[in-house]
Amino acid sequence: MEQQFIDYIKDRFGFTKEDFGGLVFIADEKRVYVTTEEVALEENLPGKTHSYGIVAGRIQRDGRTIKPTTNFLQVFGSRAKKNVFDVNDEEKELFIRGTCIETDSELEKGYVIVRWRNHILGCGFLKDGILQSQIPQSRIMKV
Amino acid sequence: MGAKLHSMPEIPGKMKERFEAIFGRDYDKFEECCRNDYKKSFRVNTLKISVEDALELLKGNGIITKRIPWTKNGFFTDVKSVGNSFENFMGYIYIQGPASMLPAMVLDPNPGETVLDMCASPGSKTTQIAAMMKNKGVLVANESDYKRIKLLRFNNDKNGVLNSVITNLDGRDFAKSKLRFDKILLDAPCTGEGIVMREWEVIKRWNMKLVIKMCRLQKDLIASAISCLKPGGTLVYSTCTLSPEENEEVIDHALKIGGIELEDIELKGIKTRKGLTSWDRYTYNERVSKCVRVWPQDNGTEGFFVAKLKKV
Incomplete structure (x- = not known):
């Protein structure tokens, strides 16, 4: 896995190998972890x-x-090159409270990285x- | 701490008697301190943001901060809702007691070292240690209680701790571990007398049997920690309790095991007291005075005990 x-994540967000230099991904039945080579x-x-x-x-x-986690995207999301969804001040407040946001965004359907100014807020799912x-x-x- | 008084359950007789013996003339100040409202405090998580950027963001959101004098990254605030702030949501700050930041500071972990946090959940000190290691090296965060791992996992994730592995072992089993550590934090399970002003449940749970039970466990844990420390390695033992049985007696026991030395602890900006060399009918090794007691009434913090040991 x-x-x-x-x-x-490379395909969806345009990450490169260099974005995860010195890091290792390890999977169990339910999760994929990212840790350092030293630990692994x-x-x-x-x-x-x-x-x-x-x-x-x-x-x-x-x-x-x-599904990529919000915690993972908060750490690495700033390196993504695509499928980053920018929100305004009002949308940011809704998003971090777990509320859905209507949008006419042309980003691809699926998981997106949600960004407010230069802060990566986390993972969103874009559909319809x-x-x-x-x-x-x-x-x-x-609230 | 502010001056606002709040109601607190009566401290039971035996507990009060022991506190009076520990604090002497300062007991009334201690009780008054317990009834005072306390300031919220947090630590900036430098794994995710610089201190400067965090402070700017907080200020912009109306959260006024004042640096905790004995820390680099710790701050007080009067804003009670800081736990529900954007900065906390982002994992830019970690809500942590001002004295609770001391054990990791005394441990002084560095990038590249192999470090064990033996009783890690909920992860306040694990995340602090990881930040000090700049996510480099190996940090083993152990928690013996499986139910408490979820919270440790949550905090490591939220704070971006990449260089850790979470283990679910009885701390006493580390004696059998092949892995040897440069540094170990043993923030031991305790009766929690030092946080009585924040968690009144401590009063309900407290009894002398529990003190003795904790003391036995703490002695076993410190013996295990010593055995898996590298020669020249550092062990920091800490509790948030005031009982000498759970503090100085445990260090006295460790000195009897041998192969370790007690080191001086230098802390600036905080009033501390020396470790007690006698209690009740017992006399401890005189070197135990090198340990540090942090009394709530001295600094308006939780009560803490910290000892720094070096393996020879």
């Missing part, structure tokens, strides 16, 4: 390892789609003229 995720190459890690670095993607129920906030309930700002 690691390579599938890397291929997807450490041979003497204790046996009961739970997870690595940060969660970069979550494997969806269909077993094929991997609606930008759906993909920020998890545990992360959204309270």
Whole structure:
């Protein structure tokens, strides 16, 4: 799944190999993590390892789609070259509270990186003229 | 801390008696401090933003800050809702108690080192350590309680901690680990007497049996930490409690194990007290006075205990 995720984010957001220099992607049944080479190459890690670095993607129920996480995009999203959705002040407030936004954006359908000024807010899903906030309930700002 | 008084449950007899013995003439100041309203504080997460940029953003959003004198990246604010701010949403800041920033500062981790945070959840100090390591090196964040890993995972993710691995081991099992660490933080599970002003549940939970139980666990954990430390490596032991059984007695025990030395702790901008060399009917190794006690009434913070040990 690691390579599938890397291929997807390169294709979707225009990331390059250099954007992830010194980093390694590791997958388990549910998630793809991104961590440093130093961590991934450490041979003497204790046996009961739970997870690595940060969660970069979550494997969806269909077993094929991997959704990039807001946390991953907040760290790496500024390096993306396409499918970046810019929001204005009003839309930003809606997005970080988990609200959908109507749009006439011509970006491709699918996951987008949502940006306000120079801040990467997180992951959105664009479909049928609606930008759906993909920020998890545990992360959204309270009204 | 502000002057606003709030109601707090009565401190039970035995607990009060012990606090009076620890604080002496300062007990009344301690109780008054517990009843005062406390200022919110946070640390700028330099993995995601510079201190300058964070302060500018906060100021623009009406959040006035004042630097915590003993930290580089820690700030007080009067804005209670800072936890629901844009800056917190972005992971630019981490809400953290002002004294809680001390253990990682004393540990002083550097990029490229191999570091263990033995009792890591919820991740306040893990994320602080990762920032100090600039995401370089290996940071093992261990949490023995599986249910608490979710929160640790959440905070590592939100704060962009890339150089970590989360493990789910009993801290005592690190004695068997092949991995040896340059630095270890043992921010041990404790009775939490130092945060009584913030979490009144501490009063409900507290009893002497719990103090003794914690003391036993802490002694086992520090023995395990010493055994997986590299020669010349640094171990910082900390708690947010005031009981000498959970603090000086544990360090006294560590000195009896041998192979370690206690180091002086230099902190500027904060009033600290020396570790106690005697308590009740017990006398501890005199070197235990090198440990640092942070009393709530001295600085308007949580109470903390910090000891710095070096493996010889």
